[in-house]
Amino acid sequence: MFGVDGRDDVEGDRTDTIMVATADYEHSKVKVASLMRDTYVYIDKKYGYDKLNAAYAYGGPDLALQTINQNFDTTITDYITIDFNAMVSMVNAVGGVTIDIETEEELDWVNEYLMDVNEKVATGSPFLDETGSQLVDGSQALAYCRVRYVGDGDFDRTLRQRVVFEQVLSKALDLELKEQYNLVMATLPYVETSLSTIEMIKYGGNLALMPSKDIEQSRFPTDELISLDNLDGVSYVVPNTLADNIEAFYQFIYETAYTPSDTAVAISDEIEDAVNGTLNNSDSEKEESFN
Secondary structure (H helix, E strand, O other): OOOOOOOOOOOOOOOOOOEEEEEEEEOEEEEEEEOOOOEEEEEEOOOEEEOOHHHHHHHHHHHHHHHHHHHOOOOOOEEEEEEEHHHHHHHOOOEEEEEEEHHHHHHHHHHHHHHHHHHHOOOOOOOOOOOOOEEEEEEHHHHHOOOOOOOOHHHHHHHHHHHHHHHHHHHOOOOHHHHHHHHHHHHHHEEEEOHHHHHHHHHHHHHHHHOOOEEEEEOOOOHHHHEEEEEEOOEEEEEEOHHHHHHHHHHHHHOOOOOOOHHHHHEEEEEEEEHHHHOOHHHHHHHHHOO
Protein backbone atom coordinates (compact mmCIF):
# COMPACT_ATOMS: atom_id res chain seq x y z
CA MET A 1 0.00 0.00 0.00
CA PHE A 2 1.29 3.43 -0.96
CA GLY A 3 0.14 6.64 0.67
CA VAL A 4 0.66 9.86 -1.29
CA ASP A 5 -0.11 13.55 -0.83
CA GLY A 6 -1.76 14.08 -4.20
CA ARG A 7 -5.49 14.49 -4.55
CA ASP A 8 -6.23 14.46 -8.26
CA ASP A 9 -3.04 12.94 -9.63
CA VAL A 10 -1.16 10.34 -7.61
CA GLU A 11 1.45 9.84 -10.33
CA GLY A 12 4.72 11.61 -9.61
CA ASP A 13 4.35 11.83 -5.84
CA ARG A 14 6.86 10.54 -3.37
CA THR A 15 5.15 8.14 -1.02
CA ASP A 16 4.87 9.14 2.63
CA THR A 17 3.59 5.68 3.52
CA ILE A 18 4.82 2.34 2.23
CA MET A 19 3.30 -0.77 3.77
CA VAL A 20 3.19 -4.45 2.86
CA ALA A 21 0.02 -6.16 4.09
CA THR A 22 -0.24 -9.95 3.94
CA ALA A 23 -2.74 -12.58 5.01
CA ASP A 24 -1.11 -15.55 6.73
CA TYR A 25 -3.88 -18.15 6.50
CA GLU A 26 -1.64 -20.91 7.90
CA HIS A 27 -1.19 -19.07 11.21
CA SER A 28 -4.47 -17.10 10.97
CA LYS A 29 -2.77 -13.72 11.14
CA VAL A 30 -2.66 -10.50 9.18
CA LYS A 31 0.84 -9.03 8.93
CA VAL A 32 1.49 -5.33 8.31
CA ALA A 33 5.08 -4.25 7.60
CA SER A 34 6.14 -0.62 7.18
CA LEU A 35 9.05 0.04 4.85
CA MET A 36 10.95 3.18 5.79
CA ARG A 37 10.49 5.71 3.01
CA ASP A 38 14.07 7.02 3.29
CA THR A 39 15.64 3.56 2.97
CA TYR A 40 18.68 3.54 0.67
CA VAL A 41 17.84 1.09 -2.14
CA TYR A 42 18.66 0.27 -5.74
CA ILE A 43 15.92 1.46 -8.12
CA ASP A 44 17.08 0.66 -11.65
CA LYS A 45 19.81 1.34 -14.21
CA LYS A 46 18.45 4.81 -14.98
CA TYR A 47 18.07 6.09 -11.42
CA GLY A 48 20.63 3.98 -9.57
CA TYR A 49 20.51 4.20 -5.77
CA ASP A 50 18.09 6.52 -4.03
CA LYS A 51 15.47 6.68 -1.30
CA LEU A 52 12.77 4.03 -1.53
CA ASN A 53 9.98 6.59 -1.85
CA ALA A 54 11.68 8.12 -4.90
CA ALA A 55 10.78 5.05 -6.97
CA TYR A 56 7.09 5.99 -6.98
CA ALA A 57 7.89 9.54 -8.06
CA TYR A 58 10.10 8.30 -10.89
CA GLY A 59 7.84 5.58 -12.24
CA GLY A 60 4.59 5.29 -10.32
CA PRO A 61 3.43 2.06 -8.65
CA ASP A 62 5.05 -0.21 -11.26
CA LEU A 63 8.57 1.04 -10.55
CA ALA A 64 7.83 1.20 -6.83
CA LEU A 65 6.78 -2.47 -6.80
CA GLN A 66 9.80 -3.43 -8.88
CA THR A 67 12.06 -1.63 -6.42
CA ILE A 68 10.49 -3.31 -3.40
CA ASN A 69 10.63 -6.73 -5.05
CA GLN A 70 14.29 -6.57 -6.04
CA ASN A 71 15.48 -5.05 -2.75
CA PHE A 72 13.41 -7.22 -0.41
CA ASP A 73 13.31 -10.39 -2.52
CA THR A 74 9.52 -10.33 -2.78
CA THR A 75 7.14 -11.09 -5.64
CA ILE A 76 4.40 -8.57 -4.90
CA THR A 77 2.08 -8.04 -7.86
CA ASP A 78 -0.79 -5.93 -6.53
CA TYR A 79 -0.94 -2.52 -4.94
CA ILE A 80 -3.31 0.08 -3.56
CA THR A 81 -2.41 3.76 -3.64
CA ILE A 82 -4.41 6.04 -1.38
CA ASP A 83 -4.36 9.80 -1.11
CA PHE A 84 -5.55 12.11 1.67
CA ASN A 85 -9.19 11.78 0.64
CA ALA A 86 -9.06 7.98 0.73
CA MET A 87 -7.48 7.93 4.18
CA VAL A 88 -10.07 10.30 5.60
CA SER A 89 -12.90 8.35 3.95
CA MET A 90 -11.68 4.98 5.27
CA VAL A 91 -11.35 6.15 8.86
CA ASN A 92 -14.74 7.85 8.81
CA ALA A 93 -16.38 4.78 7.25
CA VAL A 94 -15.34 2.58 10.20
CA GLY A 95 -16.44 5.10 12.82
CA GLY A 96 -13.08 6.68 13.60
CA VAL A 97 -9.98 5.36 15.37
CA THR A 98 -8.44 5.80 18.81
CA ILE A 99 -5.08 7.53 19.09
CA ASP A 100 -2.90 8.33 22.09
CA ILE A 101 -1.26 11.75 22.01
CA GLU A 102 1.55 11.60 24.53
CA THR A 103 2.83 15.18 24.81
CA GLU A 104 1.76 18.77 24.35
CA GLU A 105 4.33 19.10 21.57
CA GLU A 106 2.79 16.19 19.70
CA LEU A 107 -0.67 17.73 20.20
CA ASP A 108 0.53 21.03 18.73
CA TRP A 109 1.93 19.27 15.66
CA VAL A 110 -1.25 17.24 15.13
CA ASN A 111 -3.28 20.45 15.09
CA GLU A 112 -0.70 22.11 12.82
CA TYR A 113 -1.07 19.29 10.29
CA LEU A 114 -4.85 19.28 10.77
CA MET A 115 -5.06 22.79 9.35
CA ASP A 116 -3.35 21.56 6.19
CA VAL A 117 -5.53 18.43 5.97
CA ASN A 118 -8.75 20.43 6.41
CA GLU A 119 -7.66 22.71 3.57
CA LYS A 120 -6.60 19.94 1.19
CA VAL A 121 -9.54 17.60 1.84
CA ALA A 122 -12.11 20.37 2.35
CA THR A 123 -13.11 19.20 5.83
CA GLY A 124 -13.75 21.19 8.99
CA SER A 125 -12.54 18.85 11.70
CA PRO A 126 -11.97 20.68 15.01
CA PHE A 127 -8.62 20.95 16.72
CA LEU A 128 -7.87 18.42 19.43
CA ASP A 129 -7.94 19.98 22.90
CA GLU A 130 -5.95 17.59 25.03
CA THR A 131 -3.36 14.85 25.17
CA GLY A 132 -4.15 11.23 25.98
CA SER A 133 -6.28 8.53 24.39
CA GLN A 134 -9.18 9.78 22.28
CA LEU A 135 -11.46 8.82 19.39
CA VAL A 136 -10.75 10.89 16.28
CA ASP A 137 -12.24 11.26 12.81
CA GLY A 138 -10.53 10.74 9.47
CA SER A 139 -8.97 14.19 9.11
CA GLN A 140 -7.67 14.16 12.67
CA ALA A 141 -6.26 10.64 12.20
CA LEU A 142 -4.51 11.68 8.99
CA ALA A 143 -2.96 14.69 10.73
CA TYR A 144 -1.74 12.34 13.49
CA CYS A 145 -0.17 10.03 10.89
CA ARG A 146 1.75 12.88 9.28
CA VAL A 147 3.54 14.10 12.42
CA ARG A 148 7.28 13.54 12.15
CA TYR A 149 8.99 16.29 14.16
CA VAL A 150 8.49 14.90 17.66
CA GLY A 151 9.85 11.83 19.37
CA ASP A 152 11.87 9.59 17.09
CA GLY A 153 11.01 11.38 13.87
CA ASP A 154 10.07 9.21 10.92
CA PHE A 155 10.41 6.07 13.01
CA ASP A 156 7.54 7.18 15.25
CA ARG A 157 5.58 8.37 12.23
CA THR A 158 5.59 4.88 10.68
CA LEU A 159 4.37 3.56 14.05
CA ARG A 160 1.49 6.07 14.07
CA GLN A 161 0.59 5.02 10.55
CA ARG A 162 0.52 1.34 11.52
CA VAL A 163 -1.56 2.06 14.63
CA VAL A 164 -4.22 3.81 12.54
CA PHE A 165 -4.12 1.31 9.67
CA GLU A 166 -4.36 -1.64 12.07
CA GLN A 167 -7.52 -0.22 13.62
CA VAL A 168 -9.10 0.53 10.24
CA LEU A 169 -8.31 -3.00 9.07
CA SER A 170 -9.53 -4.62 12.28
CA LYS A 171 -12.81 -2.69 12.22
CA ALA A 172 -13.29 -3.41 8.50
CA LEU A 173 -12.87 -7.15 9.06
CA ASP A 174 -15.62 -7.08 11.67
CA LEU A 175 -18.11 -5.55 9.23
CA GLU A 176 -20.82 -7.55 7.51
CA LEU A 177 -20.23 -8.26 3.82
CA LYS A 178 -22.64 -5.53 2.74
CA GLU A 179 -20.92 -3.02 5.01
CA GLN A 180 -17.53 -4.04 3.62
CA TYR A 181 -18.90 -3.42 0.13
CA ASN A 182 -20.09 0.05 1.19
CA LEU A 183 -16.63 0.78 2.64
CA VAL A 184 -14.94 -0.20 -0.62
CA MET A 185 -17.34 1.88 -2.69
CA ALA A 186 -16.93 4.92 -0.42
CA THR A 187 -13.14 4.76 -0.75
CA LEU A 188 -12.81 3.66 -4.38
CA PRO A 189 -13.04 7.15 -5.98
CA TYR A 190 -9.85 8.14 -4.15
CA VAL A 191 -7.89 4.94 -4.76
CA GLU A 192 -5.62 3.76 -7.55
CA THR A 193 -5.21 -0.01 -7.49
CA SER A 194 -4.32 -3.04 -9.57
CA LEU A 195 -7.22 -4.91 -7.94
CA SER A 196 -10.77 -4.99 -9.24
CA THR A 197 -13.68 -4.13 -6.94
CA ILE A 198 -14.66 -7.80 -6.91
CA GLU A 199 -11.12 -8.85 -5.93
CA MET A 200 -11.02 -6.36 -3.05
CA ILE A 201 -14.36 -7.58 -1.71
CA LYS A 202 -13.25 -11.20 -2.14
CA TYR A 203 -10.05 -10.59 -0.18
CA GLY A 204 -12.04 -8.87 2.54
CA GLY A 205 -14.45 -11.79 2.72
CA ASN A 206 -11.63 -14.33 2.95
CA LEU A 207 -10.00 -12.37 5.76
CA ALA A 208 -13.31 -12.11 7.60
CA LEU A 209 -13.61 -15.92 7.53
CA MET A 210 -10.25 -16.47 9.23
CA PRO A 211 -10.74 -18.19 12.63
CA SER A 212 -8.61 -15.52 14.28
CA LYS A 213 -8.00 -12.00 13.07
CA ASP A 214 -4.79 -11.22 14.93
CA ILE A 215 -2.92 -8.34 13.35
CA GLU A 216 0.85 -8.16 13.78
CA GLN A 217 2.96 -5.20 12.73
CA SER A 218 6.63 -4.48 12.22
CA ARG A 219 8.98 -2.07 10.48
CA PHE A 220 11.91 -2.57 8.11
CA PRO A 221 14.78 -1.95 8.33
CA THR A 222 14.47 -3.14 11.93
CA ASP A 223 15.95 -1.33 14.93
CA GLU A 224 18.69 -3.94 15.19
CA LEU A 225 19.60 -3.79 11.49
CA ILE A 226 19.66 -0.11 10.65
CA SER A 227 21.92 2.93 10.56
CA LEU A 228 21.47 6.59 9.64
CA ASP A 229 24.08 7.82 7.17
CA ASN A 230 24.81 10.83 4.98
CA LEU A 231 25.79 9.96 1.43
CA ASP A 232 26.81 12.88 -0.78
CA GLY A 233 25.19 15.24 1.70
CA VAL A 234 21.83 13.43 1.75
CA SER A 235 20.49 11.65 4.84
CA TYR A 236 19.37 8.04 4.33
CA VAL A 237 18.05 5.16 6.38
CA VAL A 238 20.58 2.44 5.58
CA PRO A 239 19.76 -1.26 6.03
CA ASN A 240 22.59 -2.85 7.96
CA THR A 241 22.66 -5.08 6.09
CA LEU A 242 19.99 -5.36 3.42
CA ALA A 243 20.51 -9.13 3.28
CA ASP A 244 19.98 -9.43 7.04
CA ASN A 245 16.82 -7.31 6.80
CA ILE A 246 15.49 -9.57 4.06
CA GLU A 247 15.93 -12.56 6.36
CA ALA A 248 14.13 -10.71 9.15
CA PHE A 249 11.36 -9.66 6.76
CA TYR A 250 10.74 -13.25 5.68
CA GLN A 251 10.78 -14.44 9.28
CA PHE A 252 8.10 -11.87 10.11
CA ILE A 253 5.90 -12.49 7.06
CA TYR A 254 6.28 -16.24 6.58
CA GLU A 255 7.68 -17.31 9.97
CA THR A 256 10.39 -19.30 8.24
CA ALA A 257 14.11 -19.04 7.51
CA TYR A 258 15.11 -17.64 4.13
CA THR A 259 18.31 -17.25 2.13
CA PRO A 260 18.40 -14.03 0.08
CA SER A 261 18.88 -14.33 -3.68
CA ASP A 262 22.17 -13.57 -5.39
CA THR A 263 20.71 -10.34 -6.80
CA ALA A 264 19.61 -9.15 -3.36
CA VAL A 265 22.99 -10.02 -1.87
CA ALA A 266 24.75 -8.07 -4.65
CA ILE A 267 22.60 -5.01 -3.91
CA SER A 268 23.26 -5.45 -0.21
CA ASP A 269 27.01 -5.55 -0.83
CA GLU A 270 26.88 -2.39 -2.95
CA ILE A 271 24.97 -0.55 -0.22
CA GLU A 272 27.70 -1.53 2.24
CA ASP A 273 30.33 -0.32 -0.20
CA ALA A 274 28.55 3.02 -0.61
CA VAL A 275 28.35 3.55 3.14
CA ASN A 276 32.00 2.59 3.57
CA GLY A 277 33.03 4.90 0.75
CA THR A 278 34.36 2.13 -1.49
CA LEU A 279 31.71 2.18 -4.23
CA ASN A 280 33.23 3.29 -7.55
CA ASN A 281 32.35 3.54 -11.22
CA SER A 282 33.42 -0.02 -11.94
CA ASP A 283 30.48 -1.17 -9.87
CA SER A 284 28.12 0.08 -12.59
CA GLU A 285 28.75 -3.19 -14.41
CA LYS A 286 27.09 -5.01 -11.53
CA GLU A 287 24.03 -2.78 -11.86
CA GLU A 288 23.43 -4.28 -15.32
CA SER A 289 22.62 -7.62 -13.68
CA PHE A 290 19.91 -6.06 -11.50
CA ASN A 291 17.71 -5.18 -14.50
